[in-house]
Amino acid sequence: MRQILTAKQLRAAEQRVFDAEPDVDLMGRAAQAVARVTDAVVPTGTVLVAVGQGNNGGDGLFAAARLAAHRPVLVWLAMGSAHEAGLEAAVVAGAQEVDAVGAIKALAECSVVVDAVTGLGSRPGLPAEVETFAAACQAQGVPVVAVDLPSGLGADDARVHPSFQADHTVTFGAPKPCHVLNPAASRCGVLHVADIGIDAEPTMLRAAEESDIAAWWPVPGARSDKYSRGVLVLDTGSESYPGAALLSCAGALHVGAGMVRYAGRAPSGLIMSRFPSVVIGDGRAEATVLGSGWGDRDNAESRVEWAKLHQLPAVVDADALYSLPSGRLDGWLLTPHAGELARILGCTRAHVESQPLECVREVARTTGAAVLLKGATQYVAELSGRVTIAVPGPAWTARAGSGDVLAGICGALLASGLPAWKAGVLGASIQAMTAARNPGPYTPDELSARMPAVIAELAAAR
Ligand SMILES: NC(=O)C1=CN([C@@H]2O[C@H](COP(=O)(O)OP(=O)(O)OC[C@H]3O[C@@H](n4cnc5c(N)ncnc54)[C@H](O)[C@@H]3O)[C@@H](O)[C@H]2O)[C@@H](O)CC1
Known part of the structure; x- marks a missing residue:
């Protein structure tokens, strides 16, 4: 570090x-x-x-x-x-x-x-x-x-x-x-x-290095099972944006979620045809991902509120970021890009881009959640004001769908029991590190399929 x-x-x-x-x-x-x-x-x-x-x-x-x-x-x-x-x-x-x-x-x-x-x-x-x-x-x-x-x-x-x-x-x-x-x-x-x-x-500002990612990655042990590794419920995608559901599944599965349940509105047949290990429907879970690909969903508030009521740690992404429940969101991870953070704060995107530390800290302070600000540099702020910068990667990942994959990755890490800030730092870093090892315009789902090799490399280096 x-x-x-x-x-x-x-x-x-x-x-x-x-x-x-x-x-x-x-x-x-x-x-x-x-x-x-x-x-x-x-x-x-x-x-x-x-x-x-x-x-x-x-x-x-x-x-x-x-x-x-x-x-x-x-x-x-x-x-x-x-x-x-x-x-x-x-x-x-x-x-x-x-x-x-x-x-x-x-x-x-x-x-x-x-x-x-x-x-x-x-x-x-x-x-x-x-x-x-x-x-x-x-x-x-x-x-x-x-x-x-x-x-x-x-x-x-x-x-x-x-x-x-x-x-x-x-x-x-x-x-x-x-x-x-x-x-x-x-x-x-x-x-x-x-x-x-x-x-x-x-200090209150630090930058994660590859050695930190290797040391922190949750590697299963001899006594691990699908439940101890973490069950994740994905409420992502919609009829209009079914791709987001697939992309969040791809992210969660390729970083080692114990089990992925899909409880969103994309057609279940589509999910099953690509990812047969996914279980359809709600059920016991350690964490959830909300918001990616929802579009203008009518019951956004109640779905986010539901996670809070059930004390289920949540990754809140995309459209769900505008339906945050009141009160402290301890254990949650918000994953806005600069435009979304600007909308939450009621300021301009240019302001977020010129004062990223202040802005990301402000949202962490007012919500109690960890906040991962996505972009060329990726920052994870905690309630304490500490900010950890994720391992950087090439700009190949700057494309539609990368955020949906990242939400799934972070959800799997949250479900494994990691604190929200660490799930954010590890998630953003593994995507960047995989892109660095596989330079080129891979689609976000293709890149996610290359993450297991990088994770195996990190595990072997411990
Ligand atoms: N602080 C440390 O631990 C160490 C500092 N060292 C060196 O000392 C530097 C800091 O020295 P200083 O405090 O003298 O500061 P600087 O050498 O950075 O600059 C101060 C001087 O530059 C002028 N100045 C400021 N902005 C300007 C601008 N935009 N255009 C033109 N002139 C400008 C100021 O009027 C002032 O005269 C460090 O950056 C480093 O290179 C090293 O010698 C080793 C250890």
Whole structure:
């Protein structure tokens, strides 16, 4: 599990290191990591280091000094002044200074640019000259290694602003929100988290890794049976949208539900012809899935209320999200995408996309349910405000039907006895991981059929 630290938290962690060891050279360690990644990404040719006036520029200058020992290095003091000791070290090592015009001209011969204009202290956006330079790097296809974060982004911000588009970003101690929240994360390229001796303490924002998914996956044991593995009732699909019923069955069955009952309105013959192990009708169950493919169902409220009355943990998806019963929904998992979350909150989709953490936490706080916000980055918020980001995957899954499969997956995991937040994180992650291992435009049901192999791989790795 990776802890994600805000700029303030990282600075506090840094201060603890300085308090314990006042002479520690964190900047030297940061510079070493930047130089190492730069050499690994583009081993030869001229390096152009764009430098700002703060400590991020200092990292860049000490990295320039290291690089100048074995390859040509140019430095551009983009904000006029710069970290004095860093500049001296770079010049002594042989780095050549260029001005703004020289920096743009030099791009034609450079093999890599190091962006050390701003880091943790970054205000969003760039001065015009730097913005022109950043655009020129991209237009000319010169690879960019960003120090801590692509200058122009805000460390704690999901939004994009005029910024560098990095191919690689070297950050220190722990990822910051901009490295994991989209769309900002899409400006970071490959993220390298360098250990410079700063410890990341547990925070309210963290990112799950494949090892977590392997450790948490509910693998049956010698004494397991269909009931102990969990019975799931699917109330999904409708006459208008029978496909959603099939897709939720596919999701639930392919991640190992002990038993799936189908109690929705799609024709039972259709379900049986595709999934003969499904039992038709209500009955004993440990969890239910509501809403996928309901369309404009007339008794939506009463069906959702029914689950609450029977204290049946529910995955609430799609249209059922607008029929939530009053009171706390402890143990439930809501699975909205950004548009659905916006409708629940009464705000715009753009607002949800620019403030995903705040929005997903708000719905978890007001309902008591865990909330899985689906999208390019998938967040699971709990009542406590803790947010776990699921393992990311490729955009191949961004298509109709993926959400129906995901609801079935999460339902099976909920029925197995997992807490709702964990069912959400595991469900979103297994779909993403399966897509990553099977790149291509597989349909959501085809992809679900490949999940058992991924789950077997995870189980074998424990
Ligand atoms: N905090 C830590 O634990 C460590 C920090 N280090 C480095 O220090 C950095 C933080 O240093 P600082 O606090 O000096 O902050 P920055 O170096 O990020 O930037 C602060 C300076 O940039 C200017 N600035 C802010 N936004 C700007 C913008 N959009 N365009 C142009 N100029 C802008 C500010 O006026 C200020 O002078 C980190 O990102 C990292 O690179 C490392 O040396 C190692 C450890």
